[in-house]
Amino acid sequence: MAKTFRSWDVDQIWLLPPSVQDLVPAGSVAHFVREMVRESLDLSAILDTYTEERGFPPYDPRMMTALLLYGYTQGVYSSRRLARACEQRVDFMAVTALQQPDFRTLSEFRKRHLKALGGLFVQVLQLCREAGLVKLGHVALDGTKIRANASKHKAMSYQRMQKAEKELAAQVEAWFHEAEAVDGEEDDTFGADQRGDELPDWARNKQQRLAKIREAKAALEEEAKGQDPPPPVDPEQPRRGRPRQHPAGVPKPEAQRNFTDPESRIMKTSEGFQQCYNAQAAVDAESQVIVACDVTQSASDRNQLQALVEQIQVNTGRNPTELSADSGYCSEENLAELERREIRGYVATGKQQHGQPAPAGARASKGERTQRMKRRLQCGGYRSRYRLRKQTAEPVFGQIKAARGFRTVLLRGVEKVTDEWSLICTAHNLLKLAASRA
Numbered sequence: 001m002a003k004t005f006r007s008w009d010v011d012q013i014w015l016l017p018p019s020v021q022d023l024v025p026a027g028s029v030a031h032f033v034r035e036m037v038r039e040s041l042d043l044s045a046i047l048d049t050y051t052e053e054r055g056f057p058p059y060d061p062r063m064m065t066a067l068l069l070y071g072y073t074q075g076v077y078s079s080r081r082l083a084r085a086c087e088q089r090v091d092f093m094a095v096t097a098l099q100q101p102d103f104r105t106l107s108e109f110r111k112r113h114l115k116a117l118g119g120l121f122v123q124v125l126q127l128c129r130e131a132g133l134v135k136l137g138h139v140a141l142d143g144t145k146i147r148a149n150a151s152k153h154k155a156m157s158y159q160r161m162q163k164a165e166k167e168l169a170a171q172v173e174a175w176f177h178e179a180e181a182v183d184g185e186e187d188d189t190f191g192a193d194q195r196g197d198e199l200p201d202w203a204r205n206k207q208q209r210l211a212k213i214r215e216a217k218a219a220l221e222e223e224a225k226g227q228d229p230p231p232p233v234d235p236e237q238p239r240r241g242r243p244r245q246h247p248a249g250v251p252k253p254e255a256q257r258n259f260t261d262p263e264s265r266i267m268k269t270s271e272g273f274q275q276c277y278n279a280q281a282a283v284d285a286e287s288q289v290i291v292a293c294d295v296t297q298s299a300s301d302r303n304q305l306q307a308l309v310e311q312i313q314v315n316t317g318r319n320p321t322e323l324s325a326d327s328g329y330c331s332e333e334n335l336a337e338l339e340r341r342e343i344r345g346y347v348a349t350g351k352q353q354h355g356q357p358a359p360a361g362a363r364a365s366k367g368e369r370t371q372r373m374k375r376r377l378q379c380g381g382y383r384s385r386y387r388l389r390k391q392t393a394e395p396v397f398g399q400i401k402a403a404r405g406f407r408t409v410l411l412r413g414v415e416k417v418t419d420e421w422s423l424i425c426t427a428h429n430l431l432k433l434a435a436s437r438a
Helices: 029-039 061-073 079-088 090-096 103-112 114-118 120-130 158-190 201-226 305-316 332-340 368-383 385-403 414-436
Strands: 138-147 155-157 256-258 265-269 272-284 290-296 322-325 344-347
Touching: 029 061, 029 090, 029 414, 061 079, 061 090, 061 103, 061 414, 079 090, 079 103, 103 114, 114 120, 114 414, 120 290, 120 305, 120 414, 138 265, 138 290, 138 305, 138 385, 272 305, 272 385, 272 414, 290 305, 290 414, 305 332, 322 385, 332 344, 332 368, 344 368, 344 385, 368 385, 385 414
Parallel strands: 138 322, 322 344
Antiparallel strands: 138 272, 155 256, 265 272, 272 290
16 A cells, blocks of 8 residues: 655645744744844934935835844854845744845945944843843953954065065056057057057056055054154163164064955964954853953953953943953953952963963963962862853854854954944844743
8 A cells, every 4th residue: 555645736825825923933033033123122223314205115124133133143144145045044034024135235234234233232231131141240251363354365564565665666667668668659550649558457457556555554654653652761771682673663574464454463363373353252151141342453362351341340330240361361450450340350370281270370470469360270279260261251252153153254444343243242142042031
């Protein structure tokens, strides 16, 4: 007897169209994000920009915001992938109510309202607090390198700029003379009013590259002039340390500038040196909710602790009870700031050795606070609260970079990248909030 199978008729037409609520299961994050945007978030900063009554009605900004936030929670970031998902994925259809905005519309909406979208981080954090996810009993700080939207091969050092500028200037000058000679010959052959007197493409491209090099070289020189001058030298006292390799106010030979994204920097990553930004996050140990975030151009974390602690206080209204951070954040000034705010700190004073209970190596700084911190970590041993750092901050970066695939920013410039990172952190907190209400 032949087995009977369920009917599979791809041409079957539905008698009654389904509701968007029926496209995905009731507990889906798509429903959660959509309703959160509709009911709980204040989008007046976006809505108030639409004042023109004429013209074709645009897409509802609330729908566009929900689409972006949901896309970020699913690891879909580019406008083209978002537009494709609106056509192919039913969970995205449940967010947009079957609307299909074009990728250019999505891209322009994100660019136009990037600052307001980044500002949603504080609102979502407030919802996490109301849900009891933010305790601030222990907060861990950490930074991760996010690749810039630029190739490291499009960067050039100041020393190389000086050499390339002279070489290209000589080539362009020679080509100008050659072009003039060719113009004279063509005038004799074709006549003075005929086309043929333009510069060749190969000369024009070199001119453009020379202009870019000169622009980048001038920018490096301007940055060097803006740096603090060295302290005055006493002629009676011999100068200690290595002799100065270059005069004050002049860029170092190894100083680099990227032609694609001049505000990004070369940083060391697990995959070697890359063009990057340094993304910062302060994470609550109770639920791995991000309570503060920022982006810096510096590869070092040393100067970021005070800014993150201040942002925690602004975002939540109070300081955390405890704070842990790796050795990159250790300095006398940072430890003094924790004492001033009455935050019990657990900041590594050196890299942890394998098999040892706590970081034991002393940093170059021999300050009193650094020594006290070193003793605190050693006395705590394996039970030190410092152990919470790795299980709090680093998994968050793993979820963002590995699980949701955010390793390269889409935008360029530190201000735009900062807002983009805030949007990423907002999506992360939304997933934590959704999981708590499941």
